[in-house]
Amino acid sequence: MTLGTLRLIDFRNFQGLEVDFGGRSAAVWGPNGRGKSNLLEAIILLGTTRSHRTRRDAELVRFGARGYAVSGELSGSAGGRTTLAITYSEAEGKRGSVDRKETARLSEIVGRCGVVCVSPEDVEITSGEPEVRRRYLDLTLCSLSTVYLRALQEYNRVHRHRGRLLREGLGPEAAAHLETWDAQLARWAQPVFSMRREAVSEIGPYAEEIYGALGGREELAVAYAPGAGEEETVSEEKLLAKLRAKRSFDLRTGRTSVGPHRDDMEIRLGGKPIRSYGSRGQHRSAVLALKLAAARLMERRMGEAPLLLLDDVFTELDEGRSDALAARLAREGQTFATGTDREALRRFLPGAEGFSLEEGGALVHAG
Structure with a gap:
């Protein structure tokens, strides 16, 4: 999948922008604060229907405007073309369209354009809390599957309701109410568990191979750590039984102790937890390997290479890792890289179109 023309209206700092990338990789440079990350955020929005930086669409609207519009023309490897658009306004909320026809649900856009973004903050995937690793899996799977997206949304909704019931308490009536919510929680938790487990089993070998290609000498191992025990498969019936068994404990603590919201992804280097021992x-390098592994997973499942977005990544790497990444990018799909150093971007993406992001949000083609 490649991106041709991208159009932005009142998105972040862009009042109006139209740029034709022609399906080619692009290097975008400019001083910090010009909006390079905002440009990549717009592409992510097209692929996932949501921002990776905020959950509030109102924050994406240019100051003083009432809404935003983002659209992109995409081409597949077989020659097919698709136009995706996301709009938001205070009055009408968020809407999506495919080939200029409004979709009944935003989820109908998911899976049409795979996107993988790497930014300096992603180091939290390997060094931060489990929530960050769950988000990595969710962003990957939500880009691939409307089934997963629906299951995750429903699970989160039921989990919030159950948590409220646990905190408020209803005396003798609590058990009867919890039985109803537990059945729903188990129903939606099962596909989340199974699809996360399957994804990690595929991502792990890819990440190990890519980590070595990026110069890593240690073995990188990735394993799924489900929040419902270590069983190879977790059925809906087993999940419901676990929830019932933990019900008294959950009522005392006011929180749900079993479920995908407690999942983690164990990442080890040379047999040691990278979070504790990694430099x-x-x-x-491990984060890059995980992100590129996610791109490989998307390509295998979708039949199209995803758009790869590198947000100021090369400034965070030493020369050896930068050279290894540049060599790796030649095997990836259309890549968008941002940074402040024009010459560095030219060096690492020699075949990319160059663009200078000027003050005021003007994107100037520099060849």
Whole structure:
């Protein structure tokens, strides 16, 4: 999948922008604060229907405007073309369209354009809390499957309701109410568990191979750590039984102790937890390996290479890792890289179109 023309209206700092990337990789440079990350955020929005930086669409609207519009023309490897658009306004909320026809649900856009973004903050995937690793899996799977997206949304909704019931308490009536919510929680938790487990089993070998290609000497191992025990498969019936068994404990603590919201992804280097023992350089390489592994997973499942977005990544890497990444990018699909150093971007993406992001949000083609 490649991106041709991208159009932005009142999105972040862009009052109006139209640029034709022609399906080619692009290097975008400019001083910090010009909006380079905002440009990549717009592409992510097209692929996932949501921002990776905020959950509030109102924050994406240019100051003083009442809404935003983002659209992109995409081409597949078989020659097919699709136009995706996301709009938001205070009055009408968020809407999506495919080939200029409004969709009944935003989820109908998911899976049409795979996107993988790498930014300096992603080091939290290997060094931060489990929530960050769950988000990595969710962003990957939500880009691939409307089934997963629906299951995750429903699970989160039921989990919030159950948590409120646990905190408020209803005396003798609590057990009867919890039985109803537990059945729903188990129903939606099962596909989340199974699809996360399957994804990690595929991502792990890819990440190990890519980590070595990026210069890593240690073995990178990735394993799924479900929040419902270590069983190879977790059925809806087993999940419901676990929830019932933990019900008294959950009522005392006011929180749900079993479920995908407690999942983690164990990441080890040379048999040791990278979170505790990894160096800064090892963390950077492992994150790149995990992100590129997610791109490989998307390509295998979708039949199209996803758009790869690198947000100021090369400034965070030493020369050896930068050269290894540049060599790797030649095997990836259309890549968008941002940074402040024009010459560095030219060096690492020699075949990319160059663009200078000027003050005021003007994107100037520099060849």
